[in-house]
Amino acid sequence: MVAARLYEPRGLSRSGQDAGHLLLAFAGLLVIWSVAQTAVSGLHDVHAALAFGALIAFGELLRLNLPGDREAAPIATAGALAYALLLPVGGHPARPWVSQVIAVTAIAMIVGALPHLAVGRPARLTAMSARLVAVSCVAAAFRPIANAGLLGSRWWTQLPVMLGLIVVAWLLESALTALIRTNELRTRFTVALLDELRVQWPIAAATGASALLIAFAVEVMGLAAVAVFAAPLLVTQVALRRYAGIRATYLQTVRTLARVTEIGGYVETGHSARVSRLSVAIGRELGMPEATLLELEYAALMHDIGQLSLRDPVPGGATVLVARDEQRRIAEYGAEVIQQARVLDSVADIVRRQSDPCRPADRSQPPPLSSRIIRAANAYDDLVGSSADISRAAEAVARLRLDTACEYDPRVVDALGLLVLGA
Amino acid sequence: MGKLSRIGWLYIGAVIAAAVIVLAAGSYSALNWSQIGILGLLLIACESSATLVSARGLAWSANTMAVLAAVVLCGPLGAAIVSCGTLFGIRRGPSATQRLFNTGMYVLSAYLAGRAYLAAGGKVGVPAPSDFPGLIGPFAVAAVVHVAVNFLLITTVCWLASDPGGGAGRLGIDSKVWLTDLGYGAFGVLIAALWSVLGPFTAVLVLIPVFVARWAVAQFAAQQRAYESTVSALCQAVETKDFYTRGHSERVSRGAVMIASEIGMRPERVGAIRYAGMLHDVGKMGVPTSVLQKRSSLTDDEYAAVQLHPMRGLDMVREIGFLDEALAGIMHHHERIDGRGYPMGLAGDEIPEFARVLAVADAFDAMTSDRSYRGARPVPEAIAELRKWAGKQFDPAFVDAFVSAIERDGWTAPEAAPAQEPLRTIESL
Numbered sequence: 001m002v003a004a005r006l007y008e009p010r011g012l013s014r015s016g017q018d019a020g021h022l023l024l025a026f027a028g029l030l031v032i033w034s035v036a037q038t039a040v041s042g043l044h045d046v047h048a049a050l051a052f053g054a055l056i057a058f059g060e061l062l063r064l065n066l067p068g069d070r071e072a073a074p075i076a077t078a079g080a081l082a083y084a085l086l087l088p089v090g091g092h093p094a095r096p097w098v099s100q101v102i103a104v105t106a107i108a109m110i111v112g113a114l115p116h117l118a119v120g121r122p123a124r125l126t127a128m129s130a131r132l133v134a135v136s137c138v139a140a141a142f143r144p145i146a147n148a149g150l151l152g153s154r155w156w157t158q159l160p161v162m163l164g165l166i167v168v169a170w171l172l173e174s175a176l177t178a179l180i181r182t183n184e185l186r187t188r189f190t191v192a193l194l195d196e197l198r199v200q201w202p203i204a205a206a207t208g209a210s211a212l213l214i215a216f217a218v219e220v221m222g223l224a225a226v227a228v229f230a231a232p233l234l235v236t237q238v239a240l241r242r243y244a245g246i247r248a249t250y251l252q253t254v255r256t257l258a259r260v261t262e263i264g265g266y267v268e269t270g271h272s273a274r275v276s277r278l279s280v281a282i283g284r285e286l287g288m289p290e291a292t293l294l295e296l297e298y299a300a301l302m303h304d305i306g307q308l309s310l311r312d313p314v315p316g317g318a319t320v321l322v323a324r325d326e327q328r329r330i331a332e333y334g335a336e337v338i339q340q341a342r343v344l345d346s347v348a349d350i351v352r353r354q355s356d357p358c359r360p361a362d363r364s365q366p367p368p369l370s371s372r373i374i375r376a377a378n379a380y381d382d383l384v385g386s387s388a389d390i391s392r393a394a395e396a397v398a399r400l401r402l403d404t405a406c407e408y409d410p411r412v413v414d415a416l417g418l419l420v421l422g423a
Numbered sequence: 424m425g426k427l428s429r430i431g432w433l434y435i436g437a438v439i440a441a442a443v444i445v446l447a448a449g450s451y452s453a454l455n456w457s458q459i460g461i462l463g464l465l466l467i468a469c470e471s472s473a474t475l476v477s478a479r480g481l482a483w484s485a486n487t488m489a490v491l492a493a494v495v496l497c498g499p500l501g502a503a504i505v506s507c508g509t510l511f512g513i514r515r516g517p518s519a520t521q522r523l524f525n526t527g528m529y530v531l532s533a534y535l536a537g538r539a540y541l542a543a544g545g546k547v548g549v550p551a552p553s554d555f556p557g558l559i560g561p562f563a564v565a566a567v568v569h570v571a572v573n574f575l576l577i578t579t580v581c582w583l584a585s586d587p588g589g590g591a592g593r594l595g596i597d598s599k600v601w602l603t604d605l606g607y608g609a610f611g612v613l614i615a616a617l618w619s620v621l622g623p624f625t626a627v628l629v630l631i632p633v634f635v636a637r638w639a640v641a642q643f644a645a646q647q648r649a650y651e652s653t654v655s656a657l658c659q660a661v662e663t664k665d666f667y668t669r670g671h672s673e674r675v676s677r678g679a680v681m682i683a684s685e686i687g688m689r690p691e692r693v694g695a696i697r698y699a700g701m702l703h704d705v706g707k708m709g710v711p712t713s714v715l716q717k718r719s720s721l722t723d724d725e726y727a728a729v730q731l732h733p734m735r736g737l738d739m740v741r742e743i744g745f746l747d748e749a750l751a752g753i754m755h756h757h758e759r760i761d762g763r764g765y766p767m768g769l770a771g772d773e774i775p776e777f778a779r780v781l782a783v784a785d786a787f788d789a790m791t792s793d794r795s796y797r798g799a800r801p802v803p804e805a806i807a808e809l810r811k812w813a814g815k816q817f818d819p820a821f822v823d824a825f826v827s828a829i830e831r832d833g834w835t836a837p838e839a840a841p842a843q844e845p846l847r848t849i850e851s852l
Contacts, residue, residue, distance in 0.1 A: 091552040155621050202635045209631035213613060220616040224556040228609050232488075235606035236632050239639035246646040253650065253743050257657040257705075263739060264708040308660050340656035343649040 019183050020126050023176060027129035030136055031106045037099035044096050048089055051223040053108040055079035055230065060112025062237060063123070067247045068199060068290055070177070071127040074207045074240065075233045076112065077135070079226075080105040081169065081211035082218070084139035085162050087146070090222030095147040101139040106132055126180045134173035138165045155216070162215065166208040174200060187284045195290040206236055251297075258301040266307040270386055276300035278377040278416070283370070285415040296370045299350035303374050306334025306351070327355035350374065358409040372409040376400060376416055379408070393420045431583035435524050438576060442527035445534045446507075449500035458496050458618075463508040465489040465614075465626040469633065470512030474640045484512070485633045487569060487604050490533045491611025494565050495558070496618060498547040499537025506533040524580065532572035540565035549618050559612065566608040570601055607633070658701050661708055668704070670837050671788055676700030678784030678825065679777075681832065685824040692748065696777055699749035703756050703781055706736025730765045733757055752777025756785055759816045779818040783809065783825050786817070791836045802834055 043049055059075025066072050084101050086094050096104075109132065113123040142165055145151055151158050178192035185192075210233055217225035258272045279300040283293050307330055335352035338344050353367035354374045360366060367375075383396040397417045404410040466489035473484035486509065493502035506529035510522055517525065541547070545561030546554060610629055617625040658672040679700040683693045710732055714725045721729065737754040755769060755778035762770030764782075790805040800808075806826055813819040 090555070155624070159621075159624075202638055206632040206635035209628050213617065213625075213628050213632075216620050217613050217616050219620055220550070220552050221555040221613075222552065224559060225613065225616070228559065228612055231606040231609035232632065235603050236636040236639070238603075239636045239643065243639045243643040243646065246643055246650060249743065250646060250650045250653070253654060254657075256739055256742050257654070259739060260657070260661055260705065260708045263706075263735060305657070305660055337656060337660040340659060341649070341653040342656075343652060 019179050023129050023133070023180065024125055027132050030102060030132065034099040034102035034106065034136075037097070038103040041097065041099075044100060045089070045094055047223060048083075048086065048094055048096065048218075049100065049104050051226045052079055052083040052086075053104050053111075055226050056083070056105055056108035057112035058230065059233075060109045060123075061115060062234075063112075063116075064237070064241045064244055065248070066199060066203070066240075066244050068195070070199065071124050072200070072203060073109075073112075073131065074203055074210075075230070075237055076109060077131060078207045078210040078214065078233060080108075080131075080135040081138060081166060081208070082214035082226075084135055085142055085146075085165070085211060085215040087158065087215055087219045089218050090220070096143065097147070098136075098139045098143045101143060102132070102136045105135050127177065130173050130176040130180070133176060134169040137172055138169045141165055141168075159212070162212055163208075166211060170200070170204040170208065185284060186281075188287050191287050191289055199290070203240065210236075251294075254298055254301055258305065261304045261307055264308065266310070267304050268385060271381060272301050272304060274386070275303065275374065275377045275381050278380065278419070279370075279373050281419050282373045282377060282412055282415045285419060286369070286373075286411065288369075292370070295347050295350065296373065298344060299347045299354075299370060300374050300377065302334065302338055302347070303351055303354055303378060304330075304334070305337050306330035306332070308337070309333040324355065331355045354378070357407045358404075358412075359406045361406070369409070369412075373412050376408045376412045380416060380420070390421070397421060428583060431580070434580065434583055435520065435527075438531065438580075439523055439527040442503075442530035445500075445503055445530060449503070451500075454501055454504075455497060459493070459501050459504055461623045461626060462489050462493045462496070462505045462614075465492075465630070466505055466508035467511050467513070468626075468630060470509050471514050472634060472637050473512065473514055474637055475644070482514075482517075483600050483603065485607045485610075485637075486529060487566070487608045488610035488614065488629065488633075490529065491536065491562070491566055491569060491608050492614035492618075494533065494537045494540050494569075495545065495547070495562065495612065495615035496549060499534050499541065502533035502537045503530045506530045528573065528576045531576065532569045535572050536565040536569035539568040550616055551619065555616070562612045566605060566611065570604050570608065573604070574601055654698065654701055658705070661705060668707075668792075671792065672701045672704060674788045674792075674837065675703060675781065675784045678787060678834075679780050681828040682780045682783060682821050682825045685828045686820070695749045696752065696780060699752040699777055700781060700784060702740050702749075703736065703753050703785065704732065705739055705753075706732035706734065708735070708739075730757075734766055748775065748777050751775035752781050754778070756781040758782070760818055761815050764816075774818075780821050783817050783821045786812075787825065791834070793837075799836065802829070802836060 056076045056079040059077070059079055060073050062075060063071055063073035080101075083096070083104065086096060088094055109128055113128065116123055142161070145161070151161065174196040175193060178189060178196045181187065181192045181196070182189045210229065214225060214229050217229065221228070255273070255276075258276075261267045262269050262271065276297050280293055280297050283296045288296065309330070331352055331354050335348040338348040338351055350368060350370040351374075353371040356367040356371065356375075358366060358372050358375075366372075379400060380396050383399065384392055387393075397413065397420065400408050400413045400416070401410075404413055466486055469485040469489055473482040475482050486506075489508075490502050490506055493505040497505070507526060509526040509529045512522075540561050543561035543564040545558060545565065550558055610633075614625050614629055617628075621628070655673060659669070662669050662671060676697050677700070679696045680693055683696045688696070710728050714721065714728055733754050733756060737750060740753060741750060752775060755764075755767065755774055758764035758767065758769045758774045758778055759782075760771055760774070760779075762768055787805055787809060790800050790808060791802055793799045806829070809817060809822045809826070813822040
């Protein structure tokens with residue numbers, strides 16, 4: 001997300017880029033090898049190759065962006081998996097070699113991605129590579145067994161193997177994607193992997209089931225099954241796209257509407273956006289999962305909404321300079337506003353407790369981690385603003401550190417220091 | 424469904440009676456009951472996971488695929504029997520009458536689809552590889568007939584249930600639902616084809632993508648609700664700046680939707696105008712509170728600040744992935760038909776349609792609620808005022824649409840504003 005770009009890791013290992021490059025290089029070699037091999041040995045069953053190639057290209061053309069800035073192409077993946085798991089076609093044995101499956105998939109993916117490239121939306125190469133590698137693994141494991149006729153001809157011997165391979169492919173793709181994200185976003189691998197599995201499993205289930213259905217249907221119906229299948233897959237895809245679309249619009253709207261405090265002169269321009277970027281970066285540094293990060297982002301964007309209850313703006317919008325009771329009242333009012341939305345209760349709770357000290361004097365329950373993060377990020381931004389001066393940043397961090405005894409969470413301040421000053 | 428007239432009841436009775444006749448007159452000797460049973464279970468699973476597709480309680484389910492698979496595997500009568508599963512769907516919502524009607528409707532459309540399949544040369548039974556691709560043509564005919572009969576029967580009942588004068592646009596289902604239905608219908612032929620390979624296990628595999636699609640649709644609906652309530656909560660927060668306008672955005676949004684549906688706008692555009700109504704005054708955040716709450720007339724500078732608010736609003740919401748129309752509506756909602764409005768001084772048809780709709784709803788709500796400089800006016804007086812300025816300030820067509828919508832559905836004016844309640848201020852600084 002945006003945070004990663006603003007708070008570039010300083011002086012850290014470049015393993016992030018390396019993992020991505022390694023995957024790209026591997027996928028590239030795979031494509032070159034498979035295309036060369038297929039060119040030498042010739043295409044086996046051209047009709048099937050064309051039909052599945054068309055389905056994959058079509059699916060790649062309709063790729064969608066899932067919540068959390070992820071790319072997916074369910075139709076293409078289903079088509080590619082079905083091709084890798086191909087059983088006899090219309091009663092005649094089909095035995096595409098591993099290299100042919102990989103070559104057809106890769107070329108079709110590239111063809112489907114070209115129109116996107118033409119209108120200036122290049123595909124994410126690492127995501128495409130992860131998809132290709134997962135399909136290649138299924139092909140490499142399944143084709144030799146199936147081509148040698150070791151699978152038997154009844155569905156109860158075929159299905160368990162196919163099902164197992166599809167699950168493996170899903171786990172592999174998720175692990176590869178998580179690895180890339182770990183490095184891109186500076187999050188932890190286990191956190192990233194769990195996020196990935198959580199977001200992807202409904203889509204993976206639909207994709208896997210569709211792949212199995214296509215592979216079996218082709219056995220009876222011949223290649224007509226590929227065309228007939230495009231219809232229900234398309235319907236599922238449309239539903240997913242609408243869901244992803246409204247999620248994106250939602251975040252965009254909260255981002256925009258959180259700016260009312262800026263337009264009304266209550267806070268400095270860009271304050272909410274900066275605090276939310278910094279908060280999300282800190283949260284990620286501390287290993288928060290994606291759902292929690294999203295709540296943190298909403299809360300950070302709207303943390304100053306309570307100031308709308310003030311007749312006159314606080315000078316400079318710097319709530320850090322306002323008395324504790326007043327801060328609390330503003331936070332309380334902001335939480336009331338957010339609570340009216342009825343669906344953001346935990347966000348409201350984060351906003352409500354954003355001005356509470358990390359260790360309350362009366363030993364009551366400390367505020368949630370998200371509130372502590374927003375408190376520190378907000379204080380930092382009030383002190384530094386949009387300035388990029390490193391000595392000013394160091395001063396601000398030092399000042400926050402002085403207060404870690406009771407005001408600010410030392411872990412949060414450490415993470416913040418790491419992000420804005422480098423190690 | 425709304426209130427039914429006598430003709431409506433007669434119609435429902437006729438549909439159910441026709442279904443009973445179809446079921447009673449058939450010959451039950453050559454039916455494969457295990458297939459019918461499994462497809463019936465599949466249909467119940469689909470029916471139980473129906474999703475609401477319109478505010479009027481119409482639901483869509485993936486029944487079509489089970490019915491069409493039955494058409495191929497068991498023939499017209501078998502498909503009709505499978506359709507009876509509709510009666511046993513496990514979901515809240517439909518009343519006993521609705522359930523009976525739905526079942527009758529599905530029995531009829533399944534039977535007719537089966538007949539059409541046979542007439543087009545389709546063969547009943549588990550298809551073999553040699554039957555393809557010849558079977559796909561008759562199957563497509565059956566799918567289209569099923570969806571068409573379904574559409575016809577349900578449109579008629581909705582038409583009979585709604586008050587006279589409501590056009591087809593008020594039905595609240597868009598054509599996409601019927602396309603979706605056809606798309607899922609394609610699963611029918613796959614179930615039939617896979618029967619020879621996977622047997623009943625097909626039903627399990629087919630249900631997975633269906634449930635995922637249904638999950639995505641439910642998530643979409645939940646997100647949409649969340650989105651709406653969040654936008655409205657944030658708009659209310661903006662309104663706290665000026666307590667005279669409390670609820671104004673919400674009411675303008677409601678009024679704009681009334682006009683838009685009265686003139687038969689498409690559902691997507693009605694949705695967009697609802698947001699445009701909610702957000703039309705967001706730019707007022709940039710106008711100092713002292714100006715907004717001023718009781719005396721404004722100075723030139725202050726008036727200039729007020730005139731800027733549509734542009735500021737546009738600047739704010741530009742980044743939201745909206746229909747461009749909604750943006751145009753927010754920007755131009757203070758234009759006048761005679762060209763004397765602001766910010767651009769557009770006239771007549773140059774003013775975007777959304778802006779002309781919003782202008783009527785905005786002015787009407789302003790008149791019927793309290794302001795710092797005057798009290799609220801009663802609704803009839805405000806209507807008279809709208810009519811008086813139609814053609815000068817407002818588009819007469821939208822004024823007429825709004826007036827007839829109000830006369831039919833009524834209008835809830837805001838409660839009188841309480842005695843002057845000061846905003847909170849910072850004393851501690």
